[in-house]
Amino acid sequence: xxxxxxxxxxxxxxxxxxxxxxxxxxxxxxxxxxxxxxxxxxxxxxxxxxxxxxxxxxxxxxxxxxxxxxxxxxxxxxxxxxxxxxxxxxxxxxxxxxxxxxxxxxxxxxxxxxxxxxxxxxxxxxxxxxxxxxxxxxxxxxxxxxxxxxxxxxxxxxxxxxxxxxxxxxxxxxxxxxxxxxxxxxxxxxxxxxxxxxxxxxxxxxxxxxxxxxxxxx
Numbered sequence: 277x278x279x280x281x282x283x284x285x286x287x288x289x290x291x292x293x294x295x296x297x298x299x300x301x302x303x304x305x306x307x308x309x310x311x312x313x314x315x316x317x318x319x320x321x322x323x324x325x326x327x328x329x330x331x332x333x334x335x336x337x338x339x340x341x342x343x344x345x346x347x348x349x350x351x352x353x354x355x356x357x358x359x360x361x362x363x364x365x366x367x368x369x370x371x372x373x374x375x376x377x378x379x380x381x382x383x384x385x386x387x388x389x390x391x392x393x394x395x396x397x398x399x400x401x402x403x404x405x406x407x408x409x410x411x412x413x414x415x416x417x418x419x420x421x422x423x424x425x426x427x428x429x430x431x432x433x434x435x436x437x438x439x440x441x442x443x444x445x446x447x448x449x450x451x452x453x454x455x456x457x458x459x460x461x462x463x464x465x466x467x468x469x470x471x472x473x474x475x476x477x478x479x480x481x482x483x484x485x486x487x488x489x490x491x492x493x494x
Contacts, residue, residue, distance in 0.1 A: 340378060344425070349377055352418055359410055363403050368395070373414075380419060380426055385489055389476045392487075401481045405439050408485075412452050420454045429469060430455040430492040438483030468494060 322328060341349065352373045360369050372391060379388040392411070399407055415433060423429070434451040472491040477484055 340381070345377060345381070348422065349373060352377075356414070356418070362406065362410075364400055376414070376419060377422075380422055380428065383426070383428075383472055383491065383493055385472075385474055385491070389474065389478075389487060389489075393476070393478050396478060396480050404480055404482065408435060408439055408450065412450065415452055416454065423454070423456050427494040428456070428491065429458075429494065430490070432488075432490040434488040435485055436488075437478075437485035438480065439485060470494070 353370055356369060356373070372388075372395070375388050375391055379385045395407065396404060412433070415431070420431075423431075431454045432451065434449070436449045439448045439450060469492045472489075472493070474489050476487045478487055
């Protein structure tokens with residue numbers, strides 16, 4: 277297996293990160309590697325054309341999602357396609373949305389935060405602020421409406437640090453609070469709320485940004 281992975285890396289391919297296997301929802305899934313002859317053909321094309329050939333691997337974890345969740349994911353992709361062309365480099369919108377749905381479903385945002393860190397390295401420093409604005413926009417107008425389905429009551433996202441090229445890093449704070457009002461049913465369960473908390477330091481080319489996420493759910 278190590279030999280196959282080395283072949284993939286040698287061709288400039290992206291291998292599914294090991295962190296994905298740590299999520300409890302995907303721990304039992306088996307991901308098949310690329311067929312040997314596919315790699316041979318790619319290498320042959322690269323040799324004949326004297327150009328680098330990249331294979332785009334689009335992983336869709338269909339087994340994780342119910343029908344309603346798949347419909348939600350397709351709806352997100354169709355309504356947010358515009359953002360694919362708002363960045364100078366490749367923005368993996370489909371993967372970002374799929375991992376976001378996995379995160380809210382598993383109530384574990386570790387993988388999504390690591391994806392954000394990798395995307396920050398691919399984007400230029402002039403696009404970091406725009407990328408952070410997109411994350412807040414997606415959380416507020418898309419992810420928020422799935423709270424009822426996953427029994428999420430409250431989410432707070434906070435960014436502090438160098439969000440752009442200008443401004444004092446110590447004073448730049450951006451936060452978002454999303455919550456569902458308590459009704460007669462949830463009011464009796466408010467003392468049974470569970471909490472999820474994560475803090476991660478995102479390293480960018482212009483400095484560092486502290487990301488804090490708090491989640492309360494039933």
